[in-house]
Amino acid sequence: MSGPIALTPPEDDGDGLPRRPASARGGDVPARRPALRACPGPPPTAPPKDPATPAPAHAPAASAPRRACLRPARPDDPVDRLAAELADDIGAAVHPYEVAALLESQGMTGDRVQDEYGHPDLFSLADALYERVPRGHPEPAAPERDPWRPDHLRCGLRGLLFALPGAAYLLAGGDVWRGAAALHGLVAAALVSWAWSQGLSHRAYVRLAAGRREAGLALLRGAPLGVGLASAAGFAVAGPSPAAVFAVGQSCYLAAAAVLLVLGREWWLGGALLPVAAGAAPLPWWGPPTVLRLGLPLLTVLLTAGAAGLALRAALRAEPVPGAAPRLARSLPYGLFGLAAGVLATAAGQRDPYAVIVLTLSMGPAEWLLYRYRGLAVAALRASATPLGFRLRAARALGVCGAAYLASVAAGLPLLDTGPAELLALGAVFWTALLLQAFGVAWPSASVCLAAAAAVTALPRLSPLSPATARLVACTAAALALTGTAVHHLGKPTAHA
Structure with a gap:
């Protein structure tokens, strides 16, 4: 009944999820200088016209701008008064045509231009206004706080919630699985649940951007189907046996947990997990009777399902939002990643089951670092003046966050028999793939993880490599491929805009 390795982060951009905050370089707004008046004299050489500047219809040939002097504006001059009124907008213009477009948008007519301002046409008036107001392009002020500041408590709680369900396996023990068929049946059901939960969670997060009712409908339709497929x-695989019955409860729990996590009910899920956590706590010193060993996991399943039902009922009461639902195929790569992650985690757990616990606990720091990387990327956008400068800063942020995640995985290595290189390579695969998925780069991450899962399964049978060596080779190659993909995609400023 262990939880999925990770659910799709709610920040997945490019798939209809909440958008990233628009990045902008910070700076104070400079004070506006007094309006200037044109001075007589020979015009300087006209600068080249900006080809990106839209010209109003029937625009005349651009004239060279005249020199401007610091003579104060005359209050009795209507052009000076108009320049003072529109100083903010005129100062930001890069060409007189923009001023002409501004005047047109405000309903300036040809008769008014001639009668009130004494100019023959709109473009002549725009030239005069452009000359009277100095150029000023104030940068937006930097935000007061990091828009991607992570919720420390929530991220830590989610990591704990991914690992706590493993206590159900400790409680059930030999009363549930006896023989390879029973164990394989539980693994098969878990793999289907992980894949389905990942895909369903992504689709629900996409619908959550439209409204809670839409997300609730997606979960209500998808969760029961996932339970049926996994069961x-x-x-x-296991046939009629206690393990098959346990697989049904495992599937119900994973579906209900996905509902609660997507709808933000982490504390409800934590409360539902208390029975198995309390029952497994004294296991090193006292073995509870069979009624408790089987009853406490059942109670947790019932509590989780009930909490999910309450959360869905509250979501379905929200106001409906019109609009077409996205295609189901958009969630397919997320489901395939869930399947690949389950295969890789199961392979690691064959040598040491506690490796899976370390990986699931590390999902809390992983989610925190996903938010942290976004904040560092936004800061890099503000600090960079060239694409190369941003790419270097983004790569540095990627390295810092990746190293921090691997440090969280390494903290559990003294308790394991698994080789450190193997587990660290697998952790790098998981974190980098989740990062790419958070930015909508779903198919590359899913494809690399599927290839790694296939290699981990096939190499020990098709080559002289041992299973541990096969896992190390496959995960290292996948981690390098995913890191290169992340540097390529996330080094573009447009990925963070």
Whole structure:
């Protein structure tokens, strides 16, 4: 009944999820200088016209701008008064045509230009206004706080929630699985649940951007189907047995947990997990009777399902939002990643089951670092003046956050028999793939993880490599490929805009 390795982060951009805050370089707004008046004299050489500047319809040939002097504006001059009124907008213009477009948008007519301002046409008036107001392009002020500041408590709680369900396996123990078929049935059901939960969670997060009712409908339709598919897989592999029944409860729990996590009910899920956590705590010193070993996991399943039902009922009461639902195919790569992550985690757990616990606990720091990387990327956008400068800063942020995540994984290595290089390579695969998915780069991350899962499964059978060496080779290659993909995609400023 262990939780999925990770659910799709709610920041996934490019798939309809909440958008990233618009990045902008910070700076104070400079004070506006007094309006200037044109001075007589020979015009300087006209600068080249900006080809990106839209010209109003029937624009005449551009004239060279005249020199401007610091003579104060005359209050009795209507052009000076108009320049003072529109100083903010005129100062930001890069060409007189923009001023002409501004005047047109405000309903300035040809008769008014001639009668009130004494100019023959709109473009002559725009030239005069452009000359009277100095150029000023104030940069937006920097935000007061990091828009991607992570919620420390929430991220830590989610990491704990991914690992706590493992206590159900400790409680059930030999009363549930006896023989390879029973164990394989539980694994098959878990793999189906992980894949389905990832895909369903992504789709629900996409719909959550439209409204809670839409997300609730997606979860209500998808969760029961996932339970049926995973339970069928468990029965198909294990046959009629206690393990198959346990697989049904495992599938119900994973579906209900996905509902609660997507709808932001982490504390409800934590409360539902208290029975198995309390029952597993005294196991090193006292073995509870069979009624408790089987009853406490069942109670947790019932509590989780009930909490999910309450959360769905509250979501379905929200106001409906019109609009077409996105295609189901958009969530396919997220489901495939869930399947690949389950295969890789199961392979690591064959040598040391506690490796899976370390990886699931590390999902809390992983989610925190996903937010932290976004904040560092926004800061890099403000600090960079060239694309190369931003790419270097983004790569540095990627390295810092990746190293911090691997440090959280390494903290559990003294408790394991698994080789440190193998587990660290697998952790690098998971974190980098989740980062790419958070930015909408779903198919590359899913494809690399699927290839790694296939290699981990096939290499020990097709080559003289041991399973541990196969896992190390496959995960290292996948981590390098995902890191290169992340540097390429996330080094573009447009990925963070």
